[in-house]
Amino acid sequence: MSTVSLPALSRVAVCGGTHGNELSGVYLVRERLKKKQQQREGQESFSVTMVMGNPRAVQQCRRYTEADLNRCFTRATLNSPISDKTPYEIIRSQELNGLLGPKGSPKAMDLVCDLHNTTANMGLCFITFSDSDWISLHIYRHLQRELATIPVRYIHFDLPKNEAYSLESVGKHGFAMEIGPQPHGSVRSNVFVAMQEGIELMLEWIRLFNSGTHFEGGSVEVFTLVKNIDYPRDPETRSITAAIHPELQDRDFCLLHPGDPLFLSFSGETLRYKGKEPLYPFFVNECAYYETGIALSLASRRRVTIPSIQCNRDRLTMGTDV
Numbered sequence: 001m002s003t004v005s006l007p008a009l010s011r012v013a014v015c016g017g018t019h020g021n022e023l024s025g026v027y028l029v030r031e032r033l034k035k036k037q038q039q040r041e042g043q044e045s046f047s048v049t050m051v052m053g054n055p056r057a058v059q060q061c062r063r064y065t066e067a068d069l070n071r072c073f074t075r076a077t078l079n080s081p082i083s084d085k086t087p088y089e090i091i092r093s094q095e096l097n098g099l100l101g102p103k104g105s106p107k108a109m110d111l112v113c114d115l116h117n118t119t120a121n122m123g124l125c126f127i128t129f130s131d132s133d134w135i136s137l138h139i140y141r142h143l144q145r146e147l148a149t150i151p152v153r154y155i156h157f158d159l160p161k162n163e164a165y166s167l168e169s170v171g172k173h174g175f176a177m178e179i180g181p182q183p184h185g186s187v188r189s190n191v192f193v194a195m196q197e198g199i200e201l202m203l204e205w206i207r208l209f210n211s212g213t214h215f216e217g218g219s220v221e222v223f224t225l226v227k228n229i230d231y232p233r234d235p236e237t238r239s240i241t242a243a244i245h246p247e248l249q250d251r252d253f254c255l256l257h258p259g260d261p262l263f264l265s266f267s268g269e270t271l272r273y274k275g276k277e278p279l280y281p282f283f284v285n286e287c288a289y290y291e292t293g294i295a296l297s298l299a300s301r302r303r304v305t306i307p308s309i310q311c312n313r314d315r316l317t318m319g320t321d322v
């Protein structure tokens, strides 16, 4: 396969606090904003913009105040009219689109990395709407090779670009970096350090890419969302009637076979997975998804071939002249 030539990444954004109680990202952005003055300005081949996604929710240490910000980046919501009654997060999504986008335009950030935490035992996951964004997939492979302390995986939500709803979809390239387990509203040092190392490795990769390094192609493992499963619920009250089964708890990305235990009901009954094919569970018992009706998600696993890539440095020169 021939080498794909891609433009340099000259404007990069790292966002945290898009969910205000996911504290590794919140503190990572705060720390980097504090250190900004001391950074090697002028020596980098690219700018890094640090952004606190939802400052109002961060202040209150809540996921969101009126609407989930990380569901507000569809084209429809970004273009919706603002009135007195518009939820704060919709107004904020349009502000962020102005700062980091506009989505789909040449002015958009070259790369947006949005930092999240999960209560699920997922390690470090890239979450994106594309399985053919060579930049994200090469950065993913770099982290997978270099990060020894935590498993690194790539989750693909197979939605049309128009329906992509999360913040990183505003950039030309982008992914959420989701790390867990960490309870919301708290910070665990191992998770914080893994996030810090993940960001440093991403920036290192961009430096290498912009300087003309040739990255070999190959194949990488990708998990694609197949379906979500809700908790068993009381048909009248909608209250849940079972918890994740102890044999499934914390076993994200361990293959779930038909007949395997899924839930343990509050009356002590084991409820089993009734699907026809084995699939990989993730977001198992994610705290924030009780309200959205997701007890766990299931993915299929496959290998994706990625081409060799190299920065088109002619375009870099043209880009800086404009």
Ligand SMILES: [Zn+2]
Binding pocket: 018, 019, 022, 115, 116, 117
């Ligand atoms: Zn989040």
